Amino acid sequence: MRSFAKNFTKGIVRSNPTFVLMLGLCPTLAVSTSLDNAVGMTAAFILVLVASNIVISLVHNYVPDKVRIPVFIVIIATLVSIVDLMMQGFVPALSKSLGIYIPLIVVNCIILGRAEAFASKNGVLDSIADALGIGTGFGLAILLISFIRQLLGTGKLDLFGHHLFTIPGLSENPVSILMLPMGAFLVIGTLLALFKWMGVTKGD
Amino acid sequence: MSKKREFWPVIFLTLVVVISIVSLTVVNAITKDKIVQAKREAVAEMLATLFPNMESFTYDEDSGMYSVLAGGEPIGHAFMAQGRGYGGRIDILIGLKPDNKSLQGIKIITQQETPGLGAKIINASFLDQFRGISVNEVDLSRNGGKIDAITGATISSTAVVEGVKKAIMKELGSQVKGGNS
Numbered sequence: 001m002r003s004f005a006k007n008f009t010k011g012i013v014r015s016n017p018t019f020v021l022m023l024g025l026c027p028t029l030a031v032s033t034s035l036d037n038a039v040g041m042t043a044a045f046i047l048v049l050v051a052s053n054i055v056i057s058l059v060h061n062y063v064p065d066k067v068r069i070p071v072f073i074v075i076i077a078t079l080v081s082i083v084d085l086m087m088q089g090f091v092p093a094l095s096k097s098l099g100i101y102i103p104l105i106v107v108n109c110i111i112l113g114r115a116e117a118f119a120s121k122n123g124v125l126d127s128i129a130d131a132l133g134i135g136t137g138f139g140l141a142i143l144l145i146s147f148i149r150q151l152l153g154t155g156k157l158d159l160f161g162h163h164l165f166t167i168p169g170l171s172e173n174p175v176s177i178l179m180l181p182m183g184a185f186l187v188i189g190t191l192l193a194l195f196k197w198m199g200v201t202k203g204d
Numbered sequence: 205m206s207k208k209r210e211f212w213p214v215i216f217l218t219l220v221v222v223i224s225i226v227s228l229t230v231v232n233a234i235t236k237d238k239i240v241q242a243k244r245e246a247v248a249e250m251l252a253t254l255f256p257n258m259e260s261f262t263y264d265e266d267s268g269m270y271s272v273l274a275g276g277e278p279i280g281h282a283f284m285a286q287g288r289g290y291g292g293r294i295d296i297l298i299g300l301k302p303d304n305k306s307l308q309g310i311k312i313i314t315q316q317e318t319p320g321l322g323a324k325i326i327n328a329s330f331l332d333q334f335r336g337i338s339v340n341e342v343d344l345s346r347n348g349g350k351i352d353a354i355t356g357a358t359i360s361s362t363a364v365v366e367g368v369k370k371a372i373m374k375e376l377g378s379q380v381k382g383g384n385s
Contacts, residue, residue, distance in 0.1 A: 034319045064213040071220050078224040082231050089235030092242035100316070154320035176356070179320045 004129040007122075011133025017110045018141035018188075019195055024110040028138075029184040031101065032146040035159050042139035044101040045108065048083060050131040052076050052111050056119040057127035063120070072115045080106050110138060148187050153178035254299035254309050255280055269375065272299075280308050283375055287367025290359045291316035294325070296367055300339070304376055307342070310334045310368055315360075322360030330354055330361070334368070339376070342369050 017023050031037040055075055063071050084102045087095040105111065114134055119127040151157055155171030157164040177183050251272055252258050259274045261282075270282040280302055287294040294315045299308035310331060317323045324330060333351050334342070343349025344365055353361035 062216075064216050067213040067217045070217055074217075074220050074224050078228060081228055085228075085231050085235045085239070088242060089238035092246065095242075096246070100314075150319070174320060176321060179318045 003126055007126050007129035008133040008136075011130060011135070011137040012140065013137070013200065015134075016137040016141060017113075017134050018138060018145075019192060021110075021113070023113050024108045024138065025188070027101075027104045027108050028142050028145065029181060029188070031104070032142050032149055032184055032187075033153075033179055034150050035143065035146050035157070037101075038139070038142045038146040039160075040098050041101045041104070041142060042135070044083075044098045045105055045110075045138060046132065046135035048076075048080055048102075048105050049111055049114060049135050050128060051079050051083070052115060053119040053127040053131040054124055055079065056115045057122060057124045060120040068120060069112075069116070072112060072120070076111055076115065077106055110134065145184070145187050145191065148191075149178045149183055153183060250297055250311060250313065251282055251299075254282060254297065254311055267375070278302050282308075283371060284313070285367045285371030287363035287365075289315060289317050289325075289363040290322050291318060294360070294363055294367060296364060296371075298368055298371055300372075304339070306336060306338045307334050308336075310364075312364070317357070317360045322354075322357045324354045324357050325360050325364050327354075330364075339372050342372065 011017070013020075015021055018025065018028055027041065031041045052072075052075065056072060059071075059075075060068075080102060084095075084099070087098065087102070114130060118130045122130070147157075151167070152170070152175045155169075155174040156166040175183075178187060247263075247270070248258075248261065251261055251270060255272045255274075257274045257279060258272050261273060262271045263269075264271070268283050271278055272280045272282060280299055281304065282297055282299045285296040285298050287296060294317070295313040297311045297313055299310065300306070301308050312326045312331070315323065315325060317325060337350050341350040342365060343351065344362065345352050349365070351361070351365050353365075
């Protein structure tokens with residue numbers, strides 16, 4: 001049980017996929033424009049990562065080393081397609097809100113990264129812990145980035161259609177550049193520098 | 205023996221692909237009807253927002269045209285249009301009054317425009333401009349039409365207007381021209 005907790009917490013700070021491993025930055029940059037997007041992406045991401053880590057940790061002993069990457073890619077792509085079809089068929093409401101993130105996950109290299117770096121060398125339980133930890137780390141990072149971008153970029157905060165608050169003055173003249181792709185780089189870069197300076201993330 | 209080991213990775217990968225194909229085929233077969241059903245319900249929901257009195261609808265696959273019915277009488281037509289926005293494709297549902305000469309309204313189905321800027325195209329203040337105008341008046345006001353572009357979101361506004369215009373031309377090209385002469 002101790003290793004479960006260790007593998008879980010490791011993904012949140014020490015090997016945070018966004019701020020330390022710097023993996024999967026592309027979808028992070030693309031969807032971090034609103035909190036709604038961040039929540040949807042995180043949910044879909046954790047779902048697929050847990051499933052892929054389970055399957056890969058189950059089969060890793062049988063996979064010939066030479067073809068392990070193609071095998072992992074086929075497994076991940078199949079899982080993503082199954083999740084997508086199942087959601088469309090059985091929970092169309094969920095598919096409507098998460099649907100656009102599912103195809104994006106196929107190209108998220110964190111999934112393949114965890115398959116290669118962790119699930120292909122560890123047992124099922126540890127791999128689930130790793131997936132949950134990395135998923136939480138990814139979720140916290142993308143939530144933080146989109147919180148900053150939405151707050152400063154629009155001057156107000158909405159979550160799933162509920163208006164939370166408006167910053168007077170800023171909402172009339174928001175920092176719109178933060179909503180553009182360039183703003184994502186600015187925010188991620190600043191956060192990276194901040195975390196390094198604070199010593200939260202230690203570069204090896 | 206060494207031959208066997210050499211080919212094992214190839215055979216393994218082929219097996220994995222076959223398993224993948226089989227499981228996808230099975231899942232597809234299970235979910236196919238349900239997806240069609242869910243899509244139809246989603247379409248009905250969409251149409252109902254444009255035509256609040258709608259009771260049922262029919263779909264003509266050749267023309268891609270939905271006919272909206274209430275009490276057995278047609279109360280309008282609807283079809284899909286696409287615009288090329290700043291963030292990618294914008295899917296638009298266009299509703300026409302039964303005479304096909306004026307718009308019932310439009311609805312943005314999917315869009316990936318920048319929140320806070322281009323994504324304002326889903327706001328009622330923009331979409332309501334399309335309500336009830338003639339099919340010939342669908343254009344930005346600077347081009348002589350009746351639609352005001354959103355400040356700071358010219359590309360997205362233009363994408364919607366152009367998408368709607370093109371789709372109307374395509375669906376009822378001859379009828380629009382006929383209306384002009």
